[in-house]
Amino acid sequence: MPELPEVETIRRSLAPLVEGRRITALEIRDPRWCAPLAPEEIADAVVGRTIEALSRRGKWLVYELEGEVFLITHLRMTGAFLYDADDDAPYERVRIGLSDGHELRFCDPRRFGTGELAFGAPALDDFFASRVGLEPLGDDLNGAVLHALTRGSRAPIKAFLLDQKRVAGVGNIYADEALFRAQIHPLRRAGTLTRAQTETLAGTVRDALTAGLAAGGATIDDFRHPDGVSGAFQNEFLVHRREGEDCPRCGGEIVKFVAAGRGTYVCERCQPRPRGVRRPSRAPRGARSGQP
Numbered sequence: 218m219p220e221l222p223e224v225e226t227i228r229r230s231l232a233p234l235v236e237g238r239r240i241t242a243l244e245i246r247d248p249r250w251c252a253p254l255a256p257e258e259i260a261d262a263v264v265g266r267t268i269e270a271l272s273r274r275g276k277w278l279v280y281e282l283e284g285e286v287f288l289i290t291h292l293r294m295t296g297a298f299l300y301d302a303d304d305d306a307p308y309e310r311v312r313i314g315l316s317d318g319h320e321l322r323f324c325d326p327r328r329f330g331t332g333e334l335a336f337g338a339p340a341l342d343d344f345f346a347s348r349v350g351l352e353p354l355g356d357d358l359n360g361a362v363l364h365a366l367t368r369g370s371r372a373p374i375k376a377f378l379l380d381q382k383r384v385a386g387v388g389n390i391y392a393d394e395a396l397f398r399a400q401i402h403p404l405r406r407a408g409t410l411t412r413a414q415t416e417t418l419a420g421t422v423r424d425a426l427t428a429g430l431a432a433g434g435a436t437i438d439d440f441r442h443p444d445g446v447s448g449a450f451q452n453e454f455l456v457h458r459r460e461g462e463d464c465p466r467c468g469g470e471i472v473k474f475v476a477a478g479r480g481t482y483v484c485e486r487c488q489p490r491p492r493g494v495r496r497p498s499r500a501p502r503g504a505r506s507g508q509p
């Protein structure tokens with residue numbers, strides 16, 4: 218599933234190709250993409266309008282159109298925007314024609330990706346107010362803020378980080394990588410982190426995301442850049458998907474278990490298990506890390 222660095226990678230490569238272009242056609246081949254809106258409602262709202270900006274909030278990509286019309290899209294598990302793809306692009310759900318003659322296609326094998334509309338900036342703000350929390354790549358997320366947010370929380374810190382309403386865009390890969398870098402066990406209760414640990418963790422969340430961004434995202438499952446190129450961050454994971462390998466810090470064994478419903482990778486020498494928490498049963502070898 219694309220996480221924040223993957224979505225931001227897409228945004229950065231797509232923005233110069235679409236900004237300033239007018240949408241000349243919108244063909245929705247799979248009405249489930251925009252349900253409950255009808256495909257004609259989306260087309261009526263966006264066709265003829267210029268894309269002023271392509272922005273991102275959490276893992277949503279927002280086509281900001283002239284007249285404060287916003288087309289809000291989410292890639293979910295397997296969605297990808299492809300620029301000038303071959304005519305037989307598989308799993309095509311949406312096709313967008315641009316005024317410079319180029320075409321954008323939304324391809325999505327598992328069909329969980331979505332398209333929605335907001336009219337006016339207040340409606341856009343309302344849309345995100347109930348869905349996404351702090352933006353971790355900006356200045357919003359710092360140790361003091363994370364410390365305040367976690368007070369009173371009995372949730373394991375990994376589950377806390379995965380909650381999009383708390384911190385936007387951090388998924389399974391980057392939660393594992395950030396917690397390892399901060400030497401914090403994923404099952405540690407969020408509310409018990411010290412002020413110093415929240416400071417460290419705010420920094421390592423940003424570090425892990427920034428490293429992912431620098432590598433063009435991680436290519437796992439179906440993630441693709443709009444030009445079909447793949448990201449390389451999967452080659453730089455410190456612990457994620459490295460079960461049985463040596464910890465890059467201490468040489469101990471990286472183990473995998475299930476936490477927050479997700480395949481979770483730790484070095485329990487570097488990330489001491491909290492007192493009173495039993496070692497979770499290890500996930501079966503070969504289980505997908507993206508398991509629900």
Ligand SMILES: [Zn+2]
Nearest residue numbers: 464467484487
């Ligand atoms: Zn270690």
